[in-house]
Amino acid sequence: MALVMDRDELAEFLDEAFPQVKGDFAIEALDEDELVVRLKVEERHLRPGGTVSGPNMFALADVGIYIAILARIGRVALAVTTNASMDFMRKPAAGADLIAKIRVLKLGRVLAVGDALIYSEGDDRPVARASMTYSIPPRAMG
Amino acid sequence: MALVMDRDELAEFLDEAFPQVKGDFAIEALDEDELVVRLKVEERHLRPGGTVSGPNMFALADVGIYIAILARIGRVALAVTTNASMDFMRKPAAGADLIAKIRVLKLGRVLAVGDALIYSEGDDRPVARASMTYSIPPRAMG
Amino acid sequence: MALVMDRDELAEFLDEAFPQVKGDFAIEALDEDELVVRLKVEERHLRPGGTVSGPNMFALADVGIYIAILARIGRVALAVTTNASMDFMRKPAAGADLIAKIRVLKLGRVLAVGDALIYSEGDDRPVARASMTYSIPPRAMG
Amino acid sequence: MALVMDRDELAEFLDEAFPQVKGDFAIEALDEDELVVRLKVEERHLRPGGTVSGPNMFALADVGIYIAILARIGRVALAVTTNASMDFMRKPAAGADLIAKIRVLKLGRVLAVGDALIYSEGDDRPVARASMTYSIPPRAMG
Numbered sequence: 001m002a003l004v005m006d007r008d009e010l011a012e013f014l015d016e017a018f019p020q021v022k023g024d025f026a027i028e029a030l031d032e033d034e035l036v037v038r039l040k041v042e043e044r045h046l047r048p049g050g051t052v053s054g055p056n057m058f059a060l061a062d063v064g065i066y067i068a069i070l071a072r073i074g075r076v077a078l079a080v081t082t083n084a085s086m087d088f089m090r091k092p093a094a095g096a097d098l099i100a101k102i103r104v105l106k107l108g109r110v111l112a113v114g115d116a117l118i119y120s121e122g123d124d125r126p127v128a129r130a131s132m133t134y135s136i137p138p139r140a141m142g
Numbered sequence: 143m144a145l146v147m148d149r150d151e152l153a154e155f156l157d158e159a160f161p162q163v164k165g166d167f168a169i170e171a172l173d174e175d176e177l178v179v180r181l182k183v184e185e186r187h188l189r190p191g192g193t194v195s196g197p198n199m200f201a202l203a204d205v206g207i208y209i210a211i212l213a214r215i216g217r218v219a220l221a222v223t224t225n226a227s228m229d230f231m232r233k234p235a236a237g238a239d240l241i242a243k244i245r246v247l248k249l250g251r252v253l254a255v256g257d258a259l260i261y262s263e264g265d266d267r268p269v270a271r272a273s274m275t276y277s278i279p280p281r282a283m284g
Numbered sequence: 285m286a287l288v289m290d291r292d293e294l295a296e297f298l299d300e301a302f303p304q305v306k307g308d309f310a311i312e313a314l315d316e317d318e319l320v321v322r323l324k325v326e327e328r329h330l331r332p333g334g335t336v337s338g339p340n341m342f343a344l345a346d347v348g349i350y351i352a353i354l355a356r357i358g359r360v361a362l363a364v365t366t367n368a369s370m371d372f373m374r375k376p377a378a379g380a381d382l383i384a385k386i387r388v389l390k391l392g393r394v395l396a397v398g399d400a401l402i403y404s405e406g407d408d409r410p411v412a413r414a415s416m417t418y419s420i421p422p423r424a425m426g
Numbered sequence: 427m428a429l430v431m432d433r434d435e436l437a438e439f440l441d442e443a444f445p446q447v448k449g450d451f452a453i454e455a456l457d458e459d460e461l462v463v464r465l466k467v468e469e470r471h472l473r474p475g476g477t478v479s480g481p482n483m484f485a486l487a488d489v490g491i492y493i494a495i496l497a498r499i500g501r502v503a504l505a506v507t508t509n510a511s512m513d514f515m516r517k518p519a520a521g522a523d524l525i526a527k528i529r530v531l532k533l534g535r536v537l538a539v540g541d542a543l544i545y546s547e548g549d550d551r552p553v554a555r556a557s558m559t560y561s562i563p564p565r566a567m568g
Binding site for chain 4: 301304328330331332337338339340343346365369370371372373375
């Protein structure tokens with residue numbers, strides 16, 4: 001599944017497509033096997049107790065898998081999430097950014113599927129796992 | 143599964159346990175069969191295009207099922223979400239609050255499970271479905 | 285979502301479409317709100333210990349939601365399961381049939397979604413919950 | 427997560443714990459990172475059309491992740507599946523065995539989580555993805 005956007009183009013697309021979270025995410029690495037996305041954790045992402053909340057981990061996985069798919073099919077801003085499954089396995093470390101490592105598993109005519117493992121930076125035990133499906137609008141594949 | 147908190151007590155607990163979203167949610171109804179929770183949709187919950195974002199629907203389902211469980215086991219603020227599965231089935235209506243209808247399906251010694259159907263107010267076709275599992279800390283069940 | 289097949293037509297379709305499990309399932313009730321399907325539990329469905337195995341509960345939910353969708357769109361034997369999520373909440377009772385109560389939540393142009401609660405006959409606490417998505421081939425919707 | 431059973435011990439446990447599917451599965455490889463399990467596809471695993479049915483892919487993922495966990499905690503035959511999520515992404519190839527590549531993502535006091543990618547032998551595009559959670563009985567961890 002060859003890439004049609006490089007890391008800079010994908011970063012630019014991310015800011016345009018998700019202006020409401022501009023600055024929250026950074027693209028750390030992108031190649032044909034894996035996309036690495038960082039959530040720059042701020043006070044507003046935290047639950048009482050100091051760990052990143054579930055909805056913010058959901059957003060990291062959703063945005064990450066979405067842009068990993070678009071890196072392969074181009075700027076199709078209308079693809080929509082149809083299914084999400086997550087396992088929350090450990091409490092994220094307080095004060096650490098979250099790092100999502102993302103794979104695209106299927107890129108079909110109407111559906112695309114990817115998964116993510118999310119880590120607290122500096123710890124190799126995943127805090128969460130996510131898999132998500134996106135519906136691709138009819139003309140998107142060219 | 144008898145209730146140990148009434149609607150007012152649950153509303154008070156909601157504000158204490160989730161101060162970061164205080165005012166976002168309102169408890170519409172609570173009985174032994176169903177909890178109904180409203181997301182009072184504001185500009186900050188929307189994606190470009192004007193519909194509620196996935197992470198905000200996740201938060202509605204997560205908070206709703208969590209407090210539906212606590213209404214039956216009491217104030218156990220340490221219960222944590224371990225699994226979430228969601229289907230996003232229709233685009234929420236612009237300008238409408240979201241209404242989640244929640245059932246508790248299992249209340250075990252270590253795990254509790256609930257599900258939710260989420261609607262745009264005034265439309266009887268669900269926009270999303272969620273099921274979530276919570277791990278209950280050892281002393282929580284008394 | 286009006287029905288286009290009645291209970292007898294659906295039973296006939298079930299035997300034709302799933303000859304490998306012929307006789308395992310019976311349609312107990314069908315209306316616009318709910319389909320009720322019975323798994324007639326036999327020795328071959330059991331794990332050691334005498335309870336129905338996970339794959340057989342998966343099959344009950346999958347077949348049930350599939351035919352609930354087809355009862356609304358007609359005989360489209362090519363619809364395929366794309367996503368499944370299940371929670372196994374209680375051990376099924378030994379010696380009891382399983383009863384699945386199924387709802388169709390979405391019937392779209394390319395995707396259909398349904399969910400199921402599975403019970404041991406005679407017990408009103410669900411043993412499992414399932415939600416499944418099906419991809420509908422392009423010409424299926426008429 | 428160090429192994430406490432080697433491949434031969436695990437194969438022996440598999441036959442004892444799942445006598446109803448004896449001979450269906452073979453352990454191809456086992457190390458600390460990955461367990462590889464083969465489903466030796468026979469006529470009885472197929473749907474009309476000649477591809478492996480969903481329940482048989484579910485069984486492959488469930489048995490595989492289960493024994494991958496037991497390879498790390500020892501013979502705890504009472505661990506039970508509590509949640510399963512699967513994406514069915516491509517039609518399995520007719521006439522090919524299925525190969526599941528399994529990782530253990532979490533091994534906690536009460537819950538263990540693993541995931542699987544399932545392939546038709548000889549094709550490097552996954553046909554399905556699964557993640558499963560198991561509840562571990564209180565005395566299992568020693």
